[in-house]
Amino acid sequence: MASIDIANIRKSYGIHPVLHDVDLKIGDGEFVVLVGPSGCGKSTLLRMIAGLESVTSGEIRIAGKRVNELAPKDRDIAMVFQSYALYPHMSVANNMSYSLRLRKVAKEKIASVVSGAASKLGLDPLLERRPRALSGGQRQRVAMGRAIVREPKAFLFDEPLSNLDARLREQMRAEIKKLHKDLGATSIYVTHDQIEAMTLADRIVAMNGGFVQQVGSPLDLYDRPANLFVAGFIGSPGMNFFEGTYRNGQSPRFETKGGVTIPAQVHAELADGASATLGIRPEHVEIGTTAPDALKATVDLVEPTGFGIILHLSFGKAIFKAFTNDRAFLKASGEIPVRLPPERLHFFDADGNRV
Amino acid sequence: MRAKPILLMTAHRLAILAYIAFALFPLYWLLKVAVTPNDLLYSEGIRLWPSRATLDHFDFVLRHSAFPTFFKNSLIVSGSTAVIVTILASLSGYALSRFNFRGKYWLVALMLLTQMFPLVMLVAPIFKILSPLGLTNSLTGLVIVYTAFNVPFATFLMQSFFDGIPKDLEEAAMIDGATQFVAFRQIILPLTLPGIAATLGFVFTAAWSELLFSLMLISGNDQATFPVGLLSFVSKFSVDFGQMMAAGVLALIPACLFFLLIQRYLVQGLTAGAVKG
Structure with a gap:
C-alpha cells in the first residue's frame, strides 16, 4: 500500500490540452473517486497514474518515488477495466494468476493466493471456466480477483461497473466497498455516476473540462458545492x-x-x-x-x-x-x-x- | 403457416447446392480425366464417368516423371514463404495497428502502391536484380520474391485482425507485469490464431499456384515447382491430359491437408467473451 502524489500534472494531445495543472495527494489506504462527465479527463488521469498514457508535464509519485518514466509493469499497481479485459484464452484461475506467473512466484504460493482470492469473491466453482462462459457480474469479479491476488501498491478502477445492470451494479458497489474495508488498499476509482462516487469515496475529486472543480468528502460536495458545476453534478434529482x-x-x-x-x-x-x-x-x-x-x-x-x-x-x-x-x-x-x-x-x- | 418457411429453406439449400456443384465441377473433371485410360479419353464422348477407370496415370507420374521433385520444391517454397510472410506480417501488422509513428501514412500508401503493378512488368527487373546475386534458378530466390510480393497484403490482413482485438487486453497484461512484447506474444498472438491461420493459408496457396515468376526465374527440372512441372506434360505435338490431371490431383492434396489443419482456427472467433457482457 502506498500514497500517490500528483503534482501539477498536465496532459495534451498535440495542441489540445485535456488536463490542466491537476494537483492531488492521495493518502495511504484512501479511497478516492474521480467523478465527472464524459471527456472531463478523469480516465486520462487514471491512465497516466497507471502508466498507459505519458505525462506531458508535472510529476506522479507512488510511495514517494517518481514514476513518470516507469513502464506500467514497474509501477506495481493493479487496474480493473470497464471492459474487464479478461484474457479470453485463459481459464479464470490463469487469468487471476497471470501477474504472479509473470513474476515467477512459486506454484504453491500462486495456488494458495488464487484460491484465497477466489473464495473471497465467490469464484471457487468457476476457476476452470473460460471468461466467455461467465456472466457479466462473474467477469467483473474475476477482474477484481486479478487485481487483488498481487497485493499491489494501489488499485485503479476505470468505470468498472458501467457494463452491469442496475441491480448488479448496486451489489458490486457494496462488494467493492467491503473489499476496500478488508484490504485497506489505496484506491482510485473513476466513474461518471455520482451515486457511486457518493457511496464509495472517502474523498471525491469532481472534474470538468480537464480542471479539478472540487476535492472533498462526499458530504462536503453535497452540502457546500464549490461552484455551479459541482452543485449541478452531485445529487439526484439535480439542484x-x-x-x-x-x-x-x-x-x-x-x-x-x-x-x-x-x-x-x-x-x-x-x-x-x-x-x-x-x-x-x-x-x-x-x-x-x-x-x-x-x-x-x-x-x-x-x-x-x-x-x-x-x-x-x-x-x-x-x-x-x-x-x-x-x-x-x-x-x-x-x-x-x-x-x-x-x-x-x-x-x-x-x-x-x-x- | 409453416409451408412457406420450409419452401424457402429448401430453395435456399438448393441454391447453395447448385453453387457448390458449380464451384467444384472443375475439380471433379480433373479427377475424372485423371482416372480415364488414354484410349477412352477421346473415344467415349462426354461422359460423367469413364466406362473403365485406372490409376495408371498416377502410377506413371509418381514413378517415371520428375513430379516428386516438383512437388518437393513446391512444398519447400510455399511452406517457407507462408511461414516467413506470416511472421513478418504479424509484426508489421501489429505495428500498424497499435503504434503511431512518423511516416505511417506514407508507409501504408507505399505498400498499397506495390499491389497496383501488374506483376508481368516486374519480371525483367527482378530477374536483373536476382541474376548477379546467383538467386535465379534457386528456390531461395523464389522464396524471396514471393515473400516480397505477399508481405504487403498479408500485413493489411493481419492488421485488420489485430484491430479487432481490444487494446484493453494488452494494457491489462502490461499492468499485470508484461512488457509490450510479452503481452504481444502471450496475450495478443494466441487470440490472433484465426488471423494467422487465414494468412498462412492465403500465402501458401498463392505461392503454391504461382506460375509466372517460377517459370521466368527457374530453368531446368531440378528447381522447378509443380505449376511449371505441369507444363512439362505439354509437348510439341500432344498434351498428356491423363498424366497432367493426375499430377494436378496430387498437387491438390497438400493444399487440402493444409486447410484441413487450419480450418479450426478459420471458423473460430477466439475473442468472444474477452470484453463486455
Missing part, C-alpha cells in the same frame, strides 16, 4: 437553479429574472444588485407549507419513484423540482404553496463560484 439579482438591505432577498422574490440570508460577498445564481436541492424545497412567506408555484408534473415523489414545478417560466416523501402530493395539481428556506439556499456569483 435547482434560478438566475437573478441579489438584493441587500433591510430584508436580503433574491429576485429571479421572472420577477419572483425569494427571501435570503445575508451574503456579504454579494453586492446589492449583483447578478447571481440561486441554487436549492429538490429535497430542501418545502411544499404545502402554511408559512407566511410561502410562494405560489404551479404543478406541471408528478413523478412517483416509489421511494418518494418528484414534483415538477414552475414560477412562471422558471421551472424547478421538489422531492417529497409525502404521498399526499401524488394528486397535487394547480397551484401549491412553496417555501425555499433561506438557510438551505446556495448562492453562486456571476462566475459560477460559491459565495
Whole structure:
C-alpha cells in the first residue's frame, strides 16, 4: 500500500490540452473517486497514474518515488477495466494468476493466493471456466480477483461497473466497498455516476473540462458545492437553479429574472444588485407549507419513484423540482404553496463560484 | 403457416447446392480425366464417368516423371514463404495497428502502391536484380520474391485482425507485469490464431499456384515447382491430359491437408467473451 502524489500534472494531445495543472495527494489506504462527465479527463488521469498514457508535464509519485518514466509493469499497481479485459484464452484461475506467473512466484504460493482470492469473491466453482462462459457480474469479479491476488501498491478502477445492470451494479458497489474495508488498499476509482462516487469515496475529486472543480468528502460536495458545476453534478434529482439579482438591505432577498422574490440570508460577498445564481436541492424545497412567506408555484408534473415523489414545478417560466416523501402530493395539481428556506439556499456569483 | 418457411429453406439449400456443384465441377473433371485410360479419353464422348477407370496415370507420374521433385520444391517454397510472410506480417501488422509513428501514412500508401503493378512488368527487373546475386534458378530466390510480393497484403490482413482485438487486453497484461512484447506474444498472438491461420493459408496457396515468376526465374527440372512441372506434360505435338490431371490431383492434396489443419482456427472467433457482457 502506498500514497500517490500528483503534482501539477498536465496532459495534451498535440495542441489540445485535456488536463490542466491537476494537483492531488492521495493518502495511504484512501479511497478516492474521480467523478465527472464524459471527456472531463478523469480516465486520462487514471491512465497516466497507471502508466498507459505519458505525462506531458508535472510529476506522479507512488510511495514517494517518481514514476513518470516507469513502464506500467514497474509501477506495481493493479487496474480493473470497464471492459474487464479478461484474457479470453485463459481459464479464470490463469487469468487471476497471470501477474504472479509473470513474476515467477512459486506454484504453491500462486495456488494458495488464487484460491484465497477466489473464495473471497465467490469464484471457487468457476476457476476452470473460460471468461466467455461467465456472466457479466462473474467477469467483473474475476477482474477484481486479478487485481487483488498481487497485493499491489494501489488499485485503479476505470468505470468498472458501467457494463452491469442496475441491480448488479448496486451489489458490486457494496462488494467493492467491503473489499476496500478488508484490504485497506489505496484506491482510485473513476466513474461518471455520482451515486457511486457518493457511496464509495472517502474523498471525491469532481472534474470538468480537464480542471479539478472540487476535492472533498462526499458530504462536503453535497452540502457546500464549490461552484455551479459541482452543485449541478452531485445529487439526484439535480439542484435547482434560478438566475437573478441579489438584493441587500433591510430584508436580503433574491429576485429571479421572472420577477419572483425569494427571501435570503445575508451574503456579504454579494453586492446589492449583483447578478447571481440561486441554487436549492429538490429535497430542501418545502411544499404545502402554511408559512407566511410561502410562494405560489404551479404543478406541471408528478413523478412517483416509489421511494418518494418528484414534483415538477414552475414560477412562471422558471421551472424547478421538489422531492417529497409525502404521498399526499401524488394528486397535487394547480397551484401549491412553496417555501425555499433561506438557510438551505446556495448562492453562486456571476462566475459560477460559491459565495 | 409453416409451408412457406420450409419452401424457402429448401430453395435456399438448393441454391447453395447448385453453387457448390458449380464451384467444384472443375475439380471433379480433373479427377475424372485423371482416372480415364488414354484410349477412352477421346473415344467415349462426354461422359460423367469413364466406362473403365485406372490409376495408371498416377502410377506413371509418381514413378517415371520428375513430379516428386516438383512437388518437393513446391512444398519447400510455399511452406517457407507462408511461414516467413506470416511472421513478418504479424509484426508489421501489429505495428500498424497499435503504434503511431512518423511516416505511417506514407508507409501504408507505399505498400498499397506495390499491389497496383501488374506483376508481368516486374519480371525483367527482378530477374536483373536476382541474376548477379546467383538467386535465379534457386528456390531461395523464389522464396524471396514471393515473400516480397505477399508481405504487403498479408500485413493489411493481419492488421485488420489485430484491430479487432481490444487494446484493453494488452494494457491489462502490461499492468499485470508484461512488457509490450510479452503481452504481444502471450496475450495478443494466441487470440490472433484465426488471423494467422487465414494468412498462412492465403500465402501458401498463392505461392503454391504461382506460375509466372517460377517459370521466368527457374530453368531446368531440378528447381522447378509443380505449376511449371505441369507444363512439362505439354509437348510439341500432344498434351498428356491423363498424366497432367493426375499430377494436378496430387498437387491438390497438400493444399487440402493444409486447410484441413487450419480450418479450426478459420471458423473460430477466439475473442468472444474477452470484453463486455
